[in-house]
Amino acid sequence: MSAYFIRRFLLIVPTFIGITLLVFAVTRVVPGGPIERMMTAAMISGEQAGARRDTQSGNTLSEEQIQQLEAYYGFDKPILQSYADWLGKVLQFDLGESSRYHDPVWHIIKERFPVSIFYGLTTLIITYLVCIPLGVSKALHHNSWFDNASSAVIFLGYALPSYVVGIALVSLFAAHWDVFPLGGFVSDDYDELNTWNKFKDILYHGTLPLIAYMAGSFAVTTFMMKNALMDNQAADYMRTAAAKGLTRSKAVWRHAFRNSLIPIATSFGGNIAFFMSGSFLIETIFNIDGIGLLGYEAILERDYPVVLGILVITSLLFLIGNIISDFLVALVDPRIRFGEAR
Amino acid sequence: MSFLLDVRNLRTRIRGEHATHTVVDGVSLQLRPGETLGLVGESGSGKSLTALSLTGLLPKPDVFVDGGAMIFQDQDLRALSPNQFAKLRGDRISMIFQDPMTALNPVHRIGDQIAEVLTVHGRARKPAQQKQRVIELLNSVGIPQPESRFDSYPHELSGGQRQRVMIAMALACEPALLIADEPTTALDVTVQAQILHLIKCLQREHNTALLFITHDLALVSQISDRIAVMYAGQIVETAASSTLFAEPRHPYTRALLASTPSAANGHKQRLPAIPGTVAKPEQYGEYCRFRNRCQHANEHCRTEAVVMDESDSAHPVRCLRWRELAQELAHVD
DSSP states (O other): OHHHHHHHHHHHHHHHHHHHHHHHHHHHHSSOOHHHHHHHHHHHHHHHHTOOOOTTTSOSSOHHHHHHHHHHHTTTSOHHHHHHHHHHHHHTTOOOBOTTTOSBHHHHHHHHHHHHHHHHHHHHHHHHHHHHHHHHHHHHTTTSHHHHHHHHHHHHHHHSOHHHHHHHHIIIIIIISOSSOSSOSSOTTGGGSOHHHHHHHHHHHHHHHHHHHHHHHHHHHHHHHHHHHHHHHTSHHHHHHHHHTOOHHHHIIIIIHHHHHHHHHHHHHHHHHHHHTOOHHHHHHTTOOOHHHHHHHHHHTTOHHHHHHHHHHHHHHHHHHHHHHHHHHHHHOTTOOTTOOO | OOOSEEEEEEEEEEEOSSOEEEEEEEEEEEEOTTOEEEEEOOTTSSHHHHHHHHHTOSOTTTEEEEEEEEEETTEEGGGSOHHHHHHHBTTTEEEEOSOHHHHSOTTSOHHHHHHHHHHHTTOSOSHHHHHHHHHHHHHHTTOSSHHHHTTOOGGGSOHHHHHHHHHHHHHTTOOSEEEEESTTTTSOHHHHHHHHHHHHHHHHHHTOEEEEEESOHHHHHHHOSEEEEEETTEEEEEEEHHHHHHSOOSHHHHHHHHTSOOSTTOSSOOOOOOOSOOOOGGGOOSSOTTTTTOTTOOHHHHHSOOOOBOSSTTSOBOOTTHHHHHHHHHHHO
């Protein structure tokens, strides 16, 4: 088993190289890169300053300047070579410098990451804390009014896109009733608050975005849990459990429950990365400076070092999340024996 | 002469979408301590539902007992609350099922699954004691190296070994009654014989009464003291094993015997099959339910209601014409 996981960890390396090389290559081919942006910027400022344009080339920057910039961004070398340079720096935890802010990418991401970790982790924890018990009770009281009513709410949340939920929440609870703030992650005077008030402040700002994040994610996990438990309740070993003298509730708890966790464990790893990488729509609506918004803006602005930096982190989260999933599945299901010859 | 189990006029019904059907219709059977009763019938005859009724394991609420009495150790099982019934199961009444591949929980160790019976019924409370007892049980059902097998998961065992584990589980509390519902059907023929032998030995050792349910007449003759033949929700004939084979009274029993392959008439002859299919519950009526497949049926069978003829209490039969047929047969001989 441990051999399997070591192999899985080693497989991260080629997978990671594959992902980043592909995106790196794409950034080199698509139009609108940092040099073109810089030329546009220089053109605009040049026009404003009333400077003469270089009539020969039609460019605002001279060939020399362009070559300097290309050398600066490594665009003068072939793709593979500059990719190798970039990868070498990444291995030293150097993600380069943002072409937009001229700050180290690692700094920019580090600044935003706590926000995304907070929302991601909270969403992840609350989703599982709510969905598993909810799915269990829905399975045990299948077709009751509670089951049907909760299904209606969950499906409504699933059917509505998260940004619609977000906009509805903001306009109702922030604009119309003023119960929660319009946006932001913390108040301006956050640093002066004591711990308890800091916690309250985060909660005050976080409630609406969290609801928007979770509205869609409840459906899949809850119904996965409910359906798995209902399938397992009809399983032969449940009849055996009853024949042994277990009451229904004990049989469900001791026998059906663990079997029903197998599909939940399978989807856990994917959810980690999914929640951590944030959602730029929700972050835009609630004016939260998270990874989702940063990534979206970086792509629009062709800020490739930031795009690649975010890619490094999210792809690693995905790869590690998948291994965590495998590990959890092996933990709940003894039939899973990865790659062992029996 | 007191019975361990005395079932009178048991009636079990299934609630369908449009109507409720009676699928076990007036079944009566008696078992003495240590005795073996074979319950034989085709699929759909209601034999498994009879067993599930007796153990309170019917899939509620759509299948339910609707009439009759089930007296076990002077106690009417129908009067028990679900929790009281649960206390009895696995302790005084145990059950083995058909498919050992799915009857065990795949995610728990087999030792723990057996120990759970002891825990539920408050036997051998200390973990060390419990493990000792489970190893004894595994040993008694013929599992090699029981100490190391304790920690095995079901998928690591063969079908036959899993059925042995099921038997160990069923006999852990030394029940007074063991109900085995087609326990060997899913197994290889050689394994079948071993499991049958094992059940028989353990039954003798502990003086357990056994209700053995099967569709296989040849198999049931090897193990049963008495045999009850079931057809379309009713028992049509009950007799001591040897009597049933020597002089079957009901045409259905005769047809069953004739369609059983045996070494004696194995001369590449075509086995006679019973024409038609088992009547469906919605077609049940008060007339003989076998009449449409019976080669001896006449006008009476279609117009007169049939009841169990208990004039010979050792060999009751549910057929209007059994006396005539017996005489006819005697003449032929």
